Amino acid sequence: MxxxxxxxxxxxxxxxxxxxxxxxxxxxxxxxxxxxxxxxxxxxxxxxxxxxxxxxxxxxxxxxxxxxxxxxxxxxxxxxxxxxxxxxxxxxxxxxxxxxxxxxxIGLSKASLYYYFPNKEGLFKEVVSQGHKTLLNEFEGLLSSSVPAEEILQGYLEKRLNYFREFVHLNALNLESINSLKPVYARLFENFRKAEIRLVGEILAKGIATQDFQNLDIAYFSELFIAIFQGLRHDVIIKKDTINITETEYSLLQKQYESALNMFMKGIKK
Known part of the structure; x- marks a missing residue:
């Protein structure tokens, strides 16, 4: 009841x-x-x-x-x-x-595409952001592994080189005059660069902690490391009228990476 x-x-x-x-x-x-x-x-x-x-x-x-x-x-x-x-x-x-x-x-109407992205620049920004996030996550995975710091740096450069080859047009945009870029793009690439410097700094700190590397200025050497390899990539792009990397150019860039890494490691290893 x-x-x-x-x-x-x-x-x-x-x-x-x-x-x-x-x-x-x-x-x-x-x-x-x-x-x-x-x-x-x-x-x-x-x-x-x-x-x-x-x-x-x-x-x-x-x-x-x-x-x-x-x-x-x-x-x-x-x-x-x-x-x-x-x-x-x-x-x-x-x-x-x-x-x-x-x-x-993808068989989508232009109007439907604009529902998701109001303009091409916003879509471009999202593509670049997703690429950066994916690469940084891979770098974090390398850093959390138990392999020596020198091998982590090698793995980092391999992934960075593959990313450069895949996103060569985006890297070309990154190397244009900052004044010609919209501030949002400049911040996007600059934030990625800062994230790379931070991760390289953590790798160097790991090498110092395991006594594989000398006690060095982490901030200075991590930024130097990024600048060296960014310069090598820039050199490939700036010499070309069209941005299409051939196998020969890619192989040469790989060798330059290896030589630069060897010289860098000699300067910081105990």
Whole structure:
């Protein structure tokens, strides 16, 4: 038997209370009760309250399901856009890539593409940011390994060189005059450079802690390390009219990397 206290306890829950309000509104419209929230009215029409409550839960579940479906679909489209844009930017650069081409690559209308990214510059920034995040995560993985610091530096340079080859057009943009870049791009590349310097500094600190490296000025040598290899990459780009690295040029750059690393290590090892 439903008691007054039991009824009060049931209607105190948010879901039942909402259902009760919905039911009371229906009662009011249909003149079932002169007092929408009277206990007698609720008891008499309790089955209808449960009916409203069940309907409410059904639609709530349906809404959540549809929301998840929309979010998953949006996430898939978002990743597809980034993948298409990355291929276009890496092959043709920022200036020669159009939003129409990116949308066409994945069967998306231009209007739909603008729903996700209002302009090409914003899309470019996201592609570069994702590339930077991926590379930095790989660097962090190297740093957390138990291999010696010298091998970590070698692994870092291998990954950095592969990234340069894949994103050669983006690296070319990085090396343009800072004044010709929008501030957002300049900050993007500068923040990445600072992150690289920080990670190299942590690698050097690890080598010092294991007594593989001399006690040195970590801030100075980590920035020097980054500047050396950035200069080698710059040298490849600045000599070319079109940014397409041949196998010969890439092999030469690898050798230069190895020679520069050997000279650097001789200067810091005990």
């Amino acid at each position: 439903l008691t007054y206290r039991g009824l009060i306890s049931m209607i105190s829950s948010p879901n039942i209370l909402l259902a009760g309000i919905m039911f009371s509104m229906a009662c009011f419209r249909n003149k079932w009760s002169s007092c929408p929230f009277s206990c007698i009215g609720l008891i008499v029409k309790f089955k209808r309250i449960i009916f409203f409550f069940c309907e409410y839960k059904h639609y709530f579940r349906l809404y959540n399901y549809n929301s998840r479906m929309v979010k998953n679909r949006d996430a898939d489209i978002f990743l597809s856009i980034l993948d298409s844009a990355k291929k276009r930017f890496c092959r043709y650069g920022l200036k020669k890539t159009t939003m129409t081409e990116i949308a066409g690559d």
